[in-house]
Amino acid sequence: MAKIKHTFVCQSCGVTSAKWVGRCNSCGDWNTFVEEVVSSKDTKNNASISSIGHVEARPFRLSEISIKESDRLDTNNGELNRVLGGGFVPGGITLLGGEPGIGKSTLVLQVALSLNDKKVLYVSGEESLQQLKLRALRINKENENCVFLSETSMEKILFHVEKEKPDLLIIDSIQTVVTEHLETAAGSVGQIRECANLILKTVKPLQTPTLLIGHINKEGSLAGPKILEHIVDTVLQFEGDRNHLFRILRSSKNRFGSTSELGIFEMEQTGLREVINPSELLLSNHDMQLSGTSISCVQDGMRSFMIEVQALVSSAAYGTPQRSSTGFDIRRLNMLLAVLEKRAGFRLMAKDVFLNIAGGIKIQDPAMDLGVITSILSSNFDLAIDTRCCFAGEVGLTGEIRPVNRIEQRIIEADKLGFRRIYLAVSNPSKLKNIKAQIEVCNVRRIDQLVKALFAG
Ligand SMILES: [Zn+2]
Incomplete structure (x- = not known):
């Protein structure tokens, strides 16, 4: 029987405390501490899992380290490749953030459906399978190797990831998934952090490139947590005005590439079109x-x-x-x-x-x-x-x-x-x-x- 532990987590910055406090010592915000229940299963230190995955743990000379660009998963999307630095890296976790309704799901679905010879597992906690089908019909692309799962339980999702072993895992969105380790609601700091850690633990050994969608709150930061930005390898921001046609994709963090690249898209009836010559x-x-x-x-x-x-x-x-x-x-x-x-x-x-x-x-x-x-x-x-x-x-x-x-x-x-x-x-x-x-x-x-x-x- 797992022992249950209670902690208090600041919902602004994610600092934990054994006792409830009115003002957070870390970020200075008031009334942000929320009680969270943590099972005694040791879930700490997960973030320290090597992002290189299976590499044997010994010191290497520079000449012994090979950089294999061919390992990257080509997204078949020039603008996305450009921002990622050449495609998804095996075992790398990418967070795609943006305001609701800006076209994150469209972009991701378009990528999933254009990877013809690759197996893609698209998990949606936001939309039903029927809604996804309608969206796919609008985009007008088909990929028989892309499978869809409408699920919010992290444990069940990861069971399917281990069973299907996809070439690309997509989770739409990180705010809708929940783990049974915690009793708090979906989207809380504790849930987001715990779910991200569980994803990390599963996809690193499998070397599955993973794309998480995250919503941005009114203040313009990724809702919930800065914490998520520390766990993932790449943070992409999808920006633009909902009433305008253009969207900009930029990265604010990239362990596998530069953060100075920029992708430009135009929203069309059939999805997002790459803009190669913006001028x-x-x-x-x-x-x-x-x-x-x-x-x-x-x-x-x-x-x-x-x-x-x-x-x-x-x-x-x-x-x-x-x-x-x-x-x-x-x-x-x-x-x-x-x-x-x-x-x-x-x-x-x-x-x-x-x-x-x-x-x-x-x-x-x-x-x-x-x-x-x-x-x-x-x-x-x-x-x-x-x-x-x-x-x-x-x-x-x-x-x-x-x-x-x-x-x-x-x-x-x-x-x-x-x-x-x-x-x-x-x-x-x-x-x-x-x-x-x-x-x-x-x-x-x-x-x-x-x-x-x-x-x-
Ligand atoms: Zn705080």
């Missing part, structure tokens, strides 16, 4: 010259592409001017507006400013600043900017335009797409001499210089 989709109409739009040359991870920035500046109808932004940090927008007001003398504080980044995707690149202020100025003056110009630069508080990283790569990308001119700050112009490009590089160091170059005369 062509993120630029709307090349021929029309409209005020308030400018094109930013951005770099996210290893990829550079063009994205259209739209701004609308109008007189504030009411006392307090409105500021609204889609796809760009509103605090950053307010900062840029303050810089424009203080350093370039624009009376923008009495105006409404609306900003929109094409495709609704969030790009984390400070080089967007220059495109943002250019589109705001263009709308303010009601003067269109030549659509064959693009911009890349960070704007500082004193109104200076700072150089950004990977300038060469941005120039080459802009040139490849047929842009005539790129505006940016160059710290060391002699470095650019080696670039073979038709594009004219305009070095702008201050906002007033930019205004003169674009709008004077």
Whole structure:
């Protein structure tokens, strides 16, 4: 008879305590401790199981260690492969996080159904088998080697994993599975951690690549726990706006590859389509010259592409001017507006400013600043900017335009797409001499210089 032990677990950070406490010593949150029942089966230290699996435990020379890329499971999806670093690693656990309804299950089902010669076990605690069938019909793909299981009991799931020995295990989602070791509800910190440990213990010896789906809570972190991020080998985030077509896949942790790769998808009726050349989709109409739009040359991870920035500046109808932004940090927008007001003398504080980044995707690149202020100025003056110009630069508080990283790569990308001119700050112009490009590089160091170059005369 297993002995039952009680512990208290902070639901914010997962710290355990023998007694109930009002305020967590670790994260400082109040009233987050919840009693959890742990059976005496030793479930600790599971996370220390070697992620290499069967490798004999002795010290190796570097020359003795072989890196076999061919061991990876090709996902048949270029964008996913790119972010994973070449496919799933045997025994590796990947966590795919994202907001509900963004398309995680669609992406995963699409991958499962495209692995024709591989055996896939798709466990769904979210959807019934009938719902999965309907989703598969929409995607319009079939894979006779893909089997589906509608189950939430961790023990039963792992029984099937050991029986089926799939080439890929998918669990949708980690928040719906429960282990009988614990009496707490599905989705609690204790359940998520315990289930992840049980999965780890099963798939590492079998060398089964495993993909877990996890939902993100309102605060934008993976619901439940940071803990999960420590247990798994790879953490992927699926981002985007539900009302827009584009989705971005990036990794925030990758034991088997780089975290600087980025995958881009477009949501279509039949599922997610890989976007190989994002610039062509993120630029709307090349021929029309409209005020308030400018094109930013951005770099996210290893990829550079063009994205259209739209701004609308109008007189504030009411006392307090409105500021609204889609796809760009509103605090950053307010900062840029303050810089424009203080350093370039624009009376923008009495105006409404609306900003929109094409495709609704969030790009984390400070080089967007220059495109943002250019589109705001263009709308303010009601003067269109030549659509064959693009911009890349960070704007500082004193109104200076700072150089950004990977300038060469941005120039080459802009040139490849047929842009005539790129505006940016160059710290060391002699470095650019080696670039073979038709594009004219305009070095702008201050906002007033930019205004003169674009709008004077
Ligand atoms: Zn805590």
